[in-house]
Amino acid sequence: MGLLDLLFGKSERKEGLTVMDKQAIDTAGDYEVVLQSRGVATLQVCKILNDNVTKGDLKLAKSFVDNAPCVIKKGVSQHGAAVLQKELEKAGATVVVQKLS
Numbered sequence: 792m793g794l795l796d797l798l799f800g801k802s803e804r805k806e807g808l809t810v811m812d813k814q815a816i817d818t819a820g821d822y823e824v825v826l827q828s829r830g831v832a833t834l835q836v837c838k839i840l841n842d843n844v845t846k847g848d849l850k851l852a853k854s855f856v857d858n859a860p861c862v863i864k865k866g867v868s869q870h871g872a873a874v875l876q877k878e879l880e881k882a883g884a885t886v887v888v889q890k891l892s
């Protein structure tokens with residue numbers, strides 16, 4: 792994938808999220824993502840959190856999954872929150888996006 796692909800919207804897929812989606816999750820904003828329940832695919836939810844939220848801190852990702860309901864990402868953009876919500880819901884988790892007050 793080259794620079795032109797990145798500039799014009801083409802992006803590689805890794806773990807179900809595009810490079811742009813991963814960047815959106817890291818963009819600051821006014822929303823928080825709350826993991827209400829982990830669902831039955833605990834390992835998959837933990838993997839998504841490890842890859843996209845805790846950035847390799849598997850112990851923290853597992854803590855989020857074990858302690859649901861809890862805030863897993865605070866101060867994220869609306870698009871980033873929606874991307875994370877969609878990915879976690881595909882794995883069977885119940886997720887709520889809330890605007891920070």
